Structure formats: structure tokens, C-alpha cells
Amino acid sequence: MEEIEFKIAPESKIRKKPSYIKPWLGLKYLFKRPVTIKIPYEKTQIAKKYRGFHTLDWKKCVGCNFCGQICPARAIEMTWLEVDGKMEKRPHPKIDYGRCTFCQFCVDVCPTGALGFIESFMLTTEWKEERIQLFDWVPIHPEKFKKLQENYNDWRFPVEKIEFNDETKEVVYHFRDGEIFKFKILGYGIRPPKPKSGAKRVEKKA
Amino acid sequence: MVAQSELIKEARENGMDLLPLDKDTYELFFGPQHMATENFSIILKMDGHRVVKAIANPGFLHRGFEKLAELRPWHTNIALLLRICVPEPDVPENIYSMAVDEIIGWEVPDRAQWIRTTVLEMARVSAYLFWIMGLSFKLGVYTAGQWAAAYRERLMALFEELSGARVYHIYTIPGGVRRDIPSDKWLRQLKDTVEYIKSKLPDFDHLVFENYITFKRMEGIGVMDKKFALAEGVTGPNLRAAGVAYDVRRADPYLLYPELDFEVPVLGDGDALARALVRRYELEQDLYILEQLLEMGPPSGPYKVEDPRLKNLPRFKVPAGDAFAHVESTKGDFGAYVVSDGKNKPYRVQIRGPSIAHGVRVLEQLLVGARIADVPVILMSLDNCPPDIDR
Numbered sequence: 001m002e003e004i005e006f007k008i009a010p011e012s013k014i015r016k017k018p019s020y021i022k023p024w025l026g027l028k029y030l031f032k033r034p035v036t037i038k039i040p041y042e043k044t045q046i047a048k049k050y051r052g053f054h055t056l057d058w059k060k061c062v063g064c065n066f067c068g069q070i071c072p073a074r075a076i077e078m079t080w081l082e083v084d085g086k087m088e089k090r091p092h093p094k095i096d097y098g099r100c101t102f103c104q105f106c107v108d109v110c111p112t113g114a115l116g117f118i119e120s121f122m123l124t125t126e127w128k129e130e131r132i133q134l135f136d137w138v139p140i141h142p143e144k145f146k147k148l149q150e151n152y153n154d155w156r157f158p159v160e161k162i163e164f165n166d167e168t169k170e171v172v173y174h175f176r177d178g179e180i181f182k183f184k185i186l187g188y189g190i191r192p193p194k195p196k197s198g199a200k201r202v203e204k205k206a
Numbered sequence: 207m208v209a210q211s212e213l214i215k216e217a218r219e220n221g222m223d224l225l226p227l228d229k230d231t232y233e234l235f236f237g238p239q240h241m242a243t244e245n246f247s248i249i250l251k252m253d254g255h256r257v258v259k260a261i262a263n264p265g266f267l268h269r270g271f272e273k274l275a276e277l278r279p280w281h282t283n284i285a286l287l288l289r290i291c292v293p294e295p296d297v298p299e300n301i302y303s304m305a306v307d308e309i310i311g312w313e314v315p316d317r318a319q320w321i322r323t324t325v326l327e328m329a330r331v332s333a334y335l336f337w338i339m340g341l342s343f344k345l346g347v348y349t350a351g352q353w354a355a356a357y358r359e360r361l362m363a364l365f366e367e368l369s370g371a372r373v374y375h376i377y378t379i380p381g382g383v384r385r386d387i388p389s390d391k392w393l394r395q396l397k398d399t400v401e402y403i404k405s406k407l408p409d410f411d412h413l414v415f416e417n418y419i420t421f422k423r424m425e426g427i428g429v430m431d432k433k434f435a436l437a438e439g440v441t442g443p444n445l446r447a448a449g450v451a452y453d454v455r456r457a458d459p460y461l462l463y464p465e466l467d468f469e470v471p472v473l474g475d476g477d478a479l480a481r482a483l484v485r486r487y488e489l490e491q492d493l494y495i496l497e498q499l500l501e502m503g504p505p506s507g508p509y510k511v512e513d514p515r516l517k518n519l520p521r522f523k524v525p526a527g528d529a530f531a532h533v534e535s536t537k538g539d540f541g542a543y544v545v546s547d548g549k550n551k552p553y554r555v556q557i558r559g560p561s562i563a564h565g566v567r568v569l570e571q572l573l574v575g576a577r578i579a580d581v582p583v584i585l586m587s588l589d590n591c592p593p594d595i596d597r
Contacts, residue, residue: 006451009469014487018421022412026349035356051370069520072278072285103285103376108384109519
């Protein structure tokens with residue numbers, strides 16, 4: 001093995017001498033301002049491209065499931081949705097924020113640029129009554145999200161309440177500005193859900 | 207004098223688990239809730255306040271990284287593997303990316319190499335600040351620890367701007383980096399931060415490294431000699447403090463390190479104080495490296511490899527082959543061995559972590575004969591990373 005030349009630092013530079021007086025020099029910081037900020041009275045600054053919540057342009061989404069395949073936490077599942085009685089032609093990603101690691105690889109792979117992200121990041125709520133279950137979140141349009149963020153400017157989630165009906169699979173988003181958005185989950189997976197007659201047959205067999 | 211059995215009885219009544227071994231010795235569970243051990247536990251056999259035997263008891267953070275990495279697409283593994291070492295997540299990202307680059311045969315663009323080197327050095331500085339915080343908390347100098355946390359915050363803000371996240375950056379990917387440098391303002395901010403931290407180093411010296419309490423508490427404890435360190439495979443600052451000049455950045459240069467100038471600190475004492483002083487000097491050198499990098503400036507060009515295959519990341523396939531890449535982290539020599547069989551998932555990812563070398567067997571040896579108050583100090587002077595031990 002050939003010898004490697006390390007530029008070794010002189011020992012005199014590394015060694016220190018113990019001192020009884022120098023530790024007291026730290027007292028000068030008593031007369032300086034603290035670096036901490038008072039949350040929630042003061043706000044932290046968020047970087048411009050902070051990896052926060054997802055946004056989805058439903059019209060652009062082609063339902064290719066690239067996001068579901070790349071997701072390291074397997075938080076994304078494709079869902080078939082029905083809005084105002086009309087079924088969406090393609091499935092849309094549904095995000096489980098209990099699993100999401102906010103790596104945003106799903107945004108990187110999105111071929112049409114439908115999936116995006118916004119700086120909002122607050123997963124917590126202030127009071128117990130405000131709690132929202134974020135296991136089945138179909139992201140909303142980026143412009144809607146941006147508008148809500150600009151109005152409230154606190155990096156919170158855009159909804160106040162999510163109603164989820166276990167039987168009819170109807171979901172109601174109550175936005176913070178009072179708007180209500182309803183849709184129905186028809187099924188999960190890449191393939192379209194089977195018609196109701198098919199489901200009945202399975203029941204009979206069982 | 208209270209009889210031993212009565213003491214044990216009293217301890218049991220209060221829910222304490224002091225197991226009597228014989229008349230004078232008892233067993234003490236140190237951690238994992240203890241602040242000093244950070245999700246790591248040591249079972250100590252004590253004779254009075256001296257340690258007779260120490261048994262490292264890791265495993266509280268086991269997540270099976272290496273197996274999980276075999277089940278996920280190539281790029282996705284970045285989001286997983288960086289959790290191996292929380293204080294410096296860029297190191298696992300980089301070793302994995304460098305190994306994958308080598309298998310594919312990609313030549314990473316100059317700009318990406320510059321960014322990677324800068325990010326690695328920033329991670330080193332922030333990890334050393336984090337370590338100063340830990341050490342000063344264990345020594346009882348809480349003020350210095352809080353300063354270190356505050357200065358680290360500046361680097362975290364820079365990371366946030368660069369990568370979009372504060373702690374888990376998920377920034378370096380095979381073939382380059384995920385985002386370009388945000389703006390020239392970011393470079394200026396980095397320069398200011400480097401200067402700022404450099405100006406604050408004397409304060410740390412005054413309070414921690416030149417404090418007579420530090421010398422009283424750290425001198426001569428946990429002595430590790432050269433032979434023992436080499437036999438156990440200890441690397442990094444711990445090995446340099448034992449008197450061996452070895453640094454991966456010089457021994458097996460990677461990225462831009464051949465062009466950079468820095469000194470390798472070596473001390474022959476091998477005790478806790480030597481380890482602390484070596485780390486202190488390395489922090490200074492890392493800031494010096496960052497200054498050089500900023501003087502160089504980022505070269506123009508693309509920040510990641512342009513390859514049509516990258517458009518379909520879930521189906522991205524790496525040709526069959528294997529590669530090993532390692533970097534110098536603040537803990538030591540961090541390496542990854544990646545094997546591909548030509549599919550869209552790795553066949554095997556093996557991580558060579560530094561903490562397993564100095565965090566288990568070496569720690570057990572060094573703790574013998576130490577006072578109970580010195581246990582956290584020795585543990586912190588070794589600077590182990592519990593998630594890396596468990597993996």
C-alpha cells in the first residue's frame with residue numbers, strides 16, 4: 001500500500017489550556033437579545049419551496065399511478081371519485097398523512113405536473129375539537145389552497161372539518177372560508193370499480 | 207448504616223429496578239429514557255459509583271433499513287436511508303448515490319459535485335454543532351449547548367431553502383441533486399453563516415474547550431490506545447484522537463476534496479478530552495473548507511445527469527453490477543455497498559456505519575472503571591449514533 005500524505009495539524013493548534021477566568025466571559029450574552037421567537041405570537045419564516053402539503057389539479061391528473069409506485073412510505077392509493085353524480089374518468093391519488101414522509105418524490109415523477117406542493121405544513125391543530133383525520137385526503141386545486149393560505153397566512157390545513165361517511169363513502173370537505181365540497185369514493189385501485197350488480201353476485205356466492 | 211437488603215426493598219417499593227448481584231454490586235439500567243443515551247441503553251454493573259462491567263443494549267431503533275431498501279425503487283431509497291444518521295442525513299444519501307452512480311457509470315456534472323461537497327461540509331458543521339450541544343449538556347455547561355443549537359438553526363434554514371426540508375433533506379439523488387441552488391442570495395447567506403459561526407468559535411472555547419471543569423472531567427477518562435482502536439475498526443475523530451492519521455477525504459478522495467486544502471488533527475492521548483479537542487479543530491477546518499468552496503463558486507452547468515430514463519423513475523433500472531462508496535462523516539468512515547441485478551430495485555444495500563465500531567464493544571471496554579458521572583461524558587466523547595448501530 002502506498003503511503004498517503006496527510007497534512008497533519010500541529011499539536012499546539014489543537015491543544016487548549018485550562019482557564020479559570022475565561023468561562024465567565026460568557027456572561028456578556030446576558031446583555032444581548034435572545035435568538036428565540038415567541039410562538040404563536042411571532043411567526044417562523046418558511047422557505048419559498050418548503051416541501052409541505054400536496055396539491056392536485058384534478059383536470060390534469062391522468063391517473064397513471066407513478067406517484068403510488070414511487071412513494072417510499074406507500075401513503076398514496078389511487079381512488080375513483082364521483083363529483084355531482086359524475087364519475088371522474090381517471091383515478092386520483094389519495095394521500096394518507098399518517099404515513100407521508102413529505103419527500104415529494106411523487107411530485108418529481110408526475111408526468112403532467114398535476115401533483116404539486118405548497119409551503120403549508122402544519123399537521124397539528126390548536127384544540128381537540130378541531131382535529132381532522134387525514135388518512136384519506138384527496139388533494140385540492142393549488143389555486144384554492146394558495147388563496148386560503150394567503151387569506152389566513154398560518155400554514156394550516158385548508159379544511160376545518162372532514163366528514164367521512166363509512167357506509168355511503170361520501171366525503172365532505174368544509175373549507176376554512178366556509179365553502180363546502182362534496183364527493184363520493186367509488187373504489188380504490190388502478191382499475192375502475194365494478195358495477196353494483198357484480199358486487200351483489202359476490203355476496204350471493206359467499 | 208442501612209442494610210443492603212433494606213435498600214433494595216425500598217428501591218423495589220418505589221418501582222426502581224436495582225438488581226443485587228452480590229453484597230456490594232448492583233445492576234443499573236442506564237437509558238434508553240436517559241437524556242444522555244439518546245435511544246440507547248447500557249446495562250451497568252456497579253460497585254459503589256464505579257462501573258465493573260458495562261453491556262451495551264441497543265435495538266430500540268431497529269427498522270431493518272437494509273432489507274427495506276431491497277423492496278423499494280432506486281431513487282425512493284434516498285428517503286429511507288438518510289434516516290440511518292439523523293444529525294447528518296446527507297452522508298447516507300451521498301454514499302448511496304455515489305455507489306449507484308458508479309454502477310451506472312454516470313459522470314456527475316461539476317455543478318452537482320460542488321453542491322454535494324458543500325452540502326456534506328454543511329452537514330459536518332451542523333453535526334459538530336449538534337455534538338457540542340450534547341457534550342456541553344452532559345458537562346453541565348448548558349449555555350454553550352443552547353448557543354450551538356441556535357447557530358445550527360442558521361444552517362437548518364439554509365438547508366430548508368436549498369432542499370425544502372430542515373432535517374430530512376432528501377436532496378442528493380443518483381445522478382446529481384434534486385434542485386439547483388435557489389439564488390446567489392443563498393450563497394451570500396451561506397458565506398455570512400460561515401463567518402458568523404467562525405466568529406463564535408472563541409465563545410465555545412471559553413465556555414467548553416478551555417474551561418477547567420472540562421479538563422477536570424474529561425482528562426484521562428475513557429482512554430483508548432492505538433492498537434485497540436485499530437483492532438476494533440474505529441474510524442474518524444476517535445481514531446485520530448488515538449494517534450492514527452486517517453481521513454477518508456485524503457486516503458480515498460471523492461468529489462472535490464483533492465482540490466481542497468485542510469489539515470487533519472491528530473492527538474496521541476486517546477482520552478475523552480483528546481477526542482473532544484480533535485472534533486473542535488475539525489469544526490474549524492470544515493468552516494475553512496466551506497470558505498474555500500465559496501471562493502471557488504459553483505461551476506455553471508446542469509445540476510443533474512440528463513438521461514431519458516430518469517423520466518420514468520418507478521421503472522428506472524440500474525445495470526447489473528456492484529460498487530462501494532464511502533465518505534468521512536463526523537462519526538467516522540461511512541460506506542455503502544450496493545449490488546444491482548439489473549432490476550428496478552437494488553439486490554442488496556449494505557451500509558458500513560462507523561458507530562457500530564465504537565459504540566458497542568469499544569464503549570463496553572472504555573466504561574470499565576469509570577465513575578457513573580463519567581458514563582454520559584464518555585458516551586458523548588465517542589459520539590455514537592444509535593440508529594446507525596441498530597440500523
